[in-house]
Amino acid sequence: MKILSNILKKQNAFRIISAIILCLFNVKTLTSQTNTNCLIGIPHKFEEIAISLGSGKKINWNNIEVLDTTLVSKKDKNSICLPKTFYILHNKDDNQKFWIAKLTSYIENSSVFCKDSCFGLVNLYQQFLTLNHDTSNAELYKNTTLEYWANYIIPMQECESGLTNRKFTSIQTYDGTGITIGHLQFASHVPNGDFVIFLKLLLERYPNTMSQYFPDLVLNEKNRICKMSGNQCDSLENDSTTSLLQKYFNPDPNKIDTIEIINFAKWVDLIQRNDTIRFALDTFGILLIKDSIVKISEYKEIKNYYFGETTKRILPDYICLLMSDLIHNQGKIKNVDGFTRILKNPNLNNLLKFQILNDCCSKATRKSTLFMYTMKLIKEGKLGKRYYDYNTDTLIEVDYENENPPLGIDKTDYEFNKEAIERIRN
Secondary structure (H helix, E strand, C coil), rough: HHHHHHHHHCCHHHHHHHHHHHHHHHHCCCCCEEECCCEEEECCCCCCCCCCCCCCCCCCCEEEEEEEEEEEEECCCCEEEEEEEEEEEEECCCCEEEEEEEEEEHHCCCCCCCCCCEEEEHHHHHHHCCCCCCCCCCCHHHHCCCCHHHHCCHHHHHHHHHHHHHHHCCCEEECCCCCCCCCCCECCCCCCCCCHHHHHHHHHHCHHHHCCCCCEECCCCCCCCEEEEECCEEEECCCCCCCHHHHHHHHCCCCCCHHHHHHHHHHHHHHHHHHHHHHHHHHHHHHHHHHHHHHHHCCCHHHHHHECCCCCCEEHHHHHHHCCCCCCCCCCCCHHHHHHHHCCCCCHHHHHHHHHHHHHHHCCCCCCHHHHHHHHHCCCCCCCEEECEEEEEEEEEEECCCCCCCCCCCCHHHHHHHHHHHHHHH
């Protein structure tokens, strides 16, 4: 009883009790809309129950229903069944069933306690399915102008969607942002943010494709996303809020409803079924991070230290990557004074500075992943070969094979950091 009591404090009592009864007696819930299977262990082939969105025939979104199924994927250390509720889309036209998402909570996916908006959807089940070209792959950009940047964003991708192997269809609604999509997790709650810009791009460039999924969404004359109701066009976002846009995709963040589930399914199917949408998402993510480099110049103290009047110091790409991740994930570098103080320490090479800055500034859930993949890219020679140039607000190449530093760069600083890079690569 004590074990059960502890579980009931964290989870919805009715769901847990029902699931345990199902586990013990292998009983199917008898409702017209629910197909509940109690299984010990995830099936080896998810396709035995349903297939991936984006495969099979195109879905008639006007003739569908949502089903749910409870799979007991594992037992905890006390041998108590842990249920996982999955949602399935039933296409009535051809009786095909598609996996949509798993019911989850912010508590389950974060160390931060969430008072409201705890429950939502996530499609971690995708890792069990066979999907085509659903993972961001830097090799696709080899020998192009975006090759370097496709590698540059890998650590950030791993932090954002590593659990789903950096899939474009990494989508979730559980953390109170309305909906978040893609391998870099573009969130709908930020005014003029990445999600809003990307959705506008899709509505502008691919109107025919988008009308198959969200036929009532259009851009008005002010380039705002709006919902058509008859002849009326109601704006869903502006410079200060996206609350109506969030509600369009996820009407009530405190509960799961049919509209949220279907919109979730539409995004997965849209991305997975359309090569052009996946390519747009991938390229947009690369260019977004590449263009965000200019924001580094907004931190004047850092600029003044690295770009002095007489000599310049090397601000390497991997520290720029850390700054890019902080700006992308947190909106800004929050402790600028502390950040700058570490950067100015003359006894630390840039690799040590990166390690210390990552440890003190990155969120606990990101720091080890960011560090591991950044070091991997440095060792492979894909990072550590550019530095920030404040004249152009871009990253320019530095060749550590040369004995002399680039013009204007402090030689002592150059040699100090050259030695650190060589130790990693050798």
